[in-house]
Amino acid sequence: MIERAGLDGPHAAQILADIHVAMADGVIAIWDAKYTWWTSRPITEDPDRRTLVPTPPYPAYPSGYSSAMGARTTVVSHYFPEVADEMANRAWEAAASRCWTGIHYPIDDDVGLIMGRQVGRLVNSISRGGAVD
Structure with a gap:
């Protein structure tokens, strides 16, 4: 999308930085929750x-992958x-x-996705970048 939009280096860097900040912050929140709740896996x-x-050898809830995808897609949707x-979707x-x-379990994925989207919205709210025209 960045290439298709013909963005310059600084604008592309801002988008990629925001995506990675959202994903990293989402992972921090997820791992804090995993070791707060210590839920089993199926x-x-x-x-x-x-x-x-x-099956990963750590707690299930909430899903880290779901969080990363929620964060990433929320930031991409902002731009x-x-x-x-x-x-x-x-x-x-x-x-x-x-x-x-x-x-x-489904709740692991649902909550991970919700958390990721919340973090993505927070990153969007403090980012200096706006939608690509």
Whole structure:
């Protein structure tokens, strides 16, 4: 999108910096919550459960991947409002994929996505950049 919009280096750098700040801050919030709540993963409740990917060895709630996608797509939507609906759908699909693989419960993904979007909105509110024309 940056390339398609023909943005100069400083504007592109601002967008990429905001995306990465939102993702990093979202991860900090998620890891704080994971070790506050210490929730089990589906495999803990059913050790015979088969997952599509290896189950991570740390608490499930909230989902870090979901948070990162929520943060990233919220910032992208701020700069490129014409793709906001597509970004929201992609974030939801990414979050839901963690449940589909068997390593999260739906609430883990839902809350991770909500937290990521909240962090993304905060980054957008303090950023100096606006929507790309």
